[in-house]
Amino acid sequence: MPDLSINFCGIKSPNPFWLASAPPTNSGYQIARAFDAGWGGAVWKTIGETIVNVSSRYSAVHYANQKVMGLNNIELITDRSLEDNLREIRDIKKRYPNHALIVSLMVESKRETWHEVVKRTEDTGCDGLELNFGCPHGMSERGMGSAVGQVPDYACQITEWVKEVATTPVMIKLTPNITDIRYIARAAVRGGADALSMINTINSITSIDLDTFVPRPAVRGMTSHGGYCGPAVKPIALNMVHSVAADVDMPRRVPISGIGGIQSWSDAVEFMLLGATSVQVCTAVMHYGFRIVEGMIEGMENWMREKGFAKTTDFIGKSLARVADWGDLDLNYSIKANINQQTCIHCGLCYIACEDGCHQSIRMERRGETNYYEVKEETCVGCNMCSIVCPVEGCITMLDKTNGKPEMSWKQYQKLLTEGKIAPIQPPVHV
Numbered sequence: 001m002p003d004l005s006i007n008f009c010g011i012k013s014p015n016p017f018w019l020a021s022a023p024p025t026n027s028g029y030q031i032a033r034a035f036d037a038g039w040g041g042a043v044w045k046t047i048g049e050t051i052v053n054v055s056s057r058y059s060a061v062h063y064a065n066q067k068v069m070g071l072n073n074i075e076l077i078t079d080r081s082l083e084d085n086l087r088e089i090r091d092i093k094k095r096y097p098n099h100a101l102i103v104s105l106m107v108e109s110k111r112e113t114w115h116e117v118v119k120r121t122e123d124t125g126c127d128g129l130e131l132n133f134g135c136p137h138g139m140s141e142r143g144m145g146s147a148v149g150q151v152p153d154y155a156c157q158i159t160e161w162v163k164e165v166a167t168t169p170v171m172i173k174l175t176p177n178i179t180d181i182r183y184i185a186r187a188a189v190r191g192g193a194d195a196l197s198m199i200n201t202i203n204s205i206t207s208i209d210l211d212t213f214v215p216r217p218a219v220r221g222m223t224s225h226g227g228y229c230g231p232a233v234k235p236i237a238l239n240m241v242h243s244v245a246a247d248v249d250m251p252r253r254v255p256i257s258g259i260g261g262i263q264s265w266s267d268a269v270e271f272m273l274l275g276a277t278s279v280q281v282c283t284a285v286m287h288y289g290f291r292i293v294e295g296m297i298e299g300m301e302n303w304m305r306e307k308g309f310a311k312t313t314d315f316i317g318k319s320l321a322r323v324a325d326w327g328d329l330d331l332n333y334s335i336k337a338n339i340n341q342q343t344c345i346h347c348g349l350c351y352i353a354c355e356d357g358c359h360q361s362i363r364m365e366r367r368g369e370t371n372y373y374e375v376k377e378e379t380c381v382g383c384n385m386c387s388i389v390c391p392v393e394g395c396i397t398m399l400d401k402t403n404g405k406p407e408m409s410w411k412q413y414q415k416l417l418t419e420g421k422i423a424p425i426q427p428p429v430h431v
């Protein structure tokens with residue numbers, strides 16, 4: 001049986017699946033049910049400043065027949081009292097000593113205030129702290145959340161204050177609402193962070209009611225920009241996890257907890273292949289409930305067994321070396337599309353996509369009542385678009401036509417070109 005357990009900067013967890021700090025972790029009642037369902041850990045909904053929330057709070061983007069491609073929220077941190085939260089955290093840690101229980105914190109940017117909340121929180125026996133430097137709405141206007149996470153000096157300073165008194169590992173949760181996440185990640189690590197988590201939500205306005213002209217979610221005829229999350233943000237989160245995990249200028253390597261759009265075991269594996277040690281989930285649990293973790297555990301176990309991985313560290317970071325600078329990619333590698341005439345349903349989607357939007361490399365031929373489609377190999381650039389739009393699984397495949405040509409990166413190409421050793425590569429000629 002593969003071992004799913006992880007050791008996250010000293011915090012042990014029976015599996016890498018953690019609940020993200022959000023509504024599913026707002027109370028001891030919920031976290032107990034989540035741990036009973038199989039979640040390995042949880043990051044308690046952010047505690048700290050006293051706040052008041054608005055109604056309504058969420059809006060979503062649906063795509064085709066799929067509900068909640070993305071979720072937007074204008075909710076703040078917990079509106080429950082600090083005392084209630086701390087009492088329940090203590091109780092949960094006692095009842096579930098082998099689960100990872102991390103508490104998310106956000107208070108005003110004053111050293112004494114941070115010291116106090118850290119001491120009171122750690123007094124509960126929790127396993128670690130996550131500093132919320134990522135919330136992009138409401139709290140940021142008050143100088144907290146992403147207002148801290150967008151300025152490297154602030155992120156470094158507050159991390160230092162927390163590390164002055166913290167006795168458990170300190171994880172910094174990063175905002176994606178920046179130009180290059182690595183600068184904040186480095187600053188947090190310089191400040192002494194033991195771990196990083198990413199991403200918090202992305203600034204967004206999801207939609208507008210075309211009758212009332214009010215964007216959603218509406219609060220008495222008005223809205224405010226909110227935080228976007230859910231399946232739509234996964235590619236952005238994966239890229240950010242990779243850029244931090246692969247950052248050569250990082251002062252120190254620290255474990256990463258990957259967050260953003262995770263709803264299945266395979267999503268989780270992808271984050272871990274790019275360097276995450278644990279993953280956190282919010283939207284998928286808000287949509288489908290705690291029990292999705294059963295499929296996540298089973299799916300990861302099956303996949304590990306199939307691949308021959310005995311433990312999670314056998315595959316964490318395994319895809320990191322597979323992401324390179326564009327300039328290191330092989331210009332001589334060549335693939336061409338191939339349409340299987342036996343399975344083609346003659347819908348013409350590949351033709352339209354290629355002819356109007358891409359590289360005019362599919363030939364259409366009318367035979368009787370039916371249109372037939374064939375790839376023009378001489379001009380096909382191997383862009384993948386026809387296989388992406390084809391509704392028949394496996395009908396369009398991309399075939400390797402490199403024909404033994406040696407590898408040549410753009411960097412090598414530039415050098416050979418400058419030395420006059422090769423002629424410029426010409427793009428395909430369309431007739």
Ligand SMILES: Cc1cc2nc3c(=O)[nH]c(=O)nc-3n(C[C@H](O)[C@H](O)[C@H](O)COP(=O)(O)O)c2cc1C
Nearest residue numbers: 020021022046073199200229230260261281282283
């Ligand atoms: C309604 C809602 C409330 C959230 N509240 C918090 C919070 O209090 N603290 C925090 O660090 N992140 C909060 N988040 C962000 C999530 O923890 C998570 O970073 C984000 O939703 C991306 O993960 P997902 O795509 O799985 O939802 C909240 C997200 C949602 C949807």
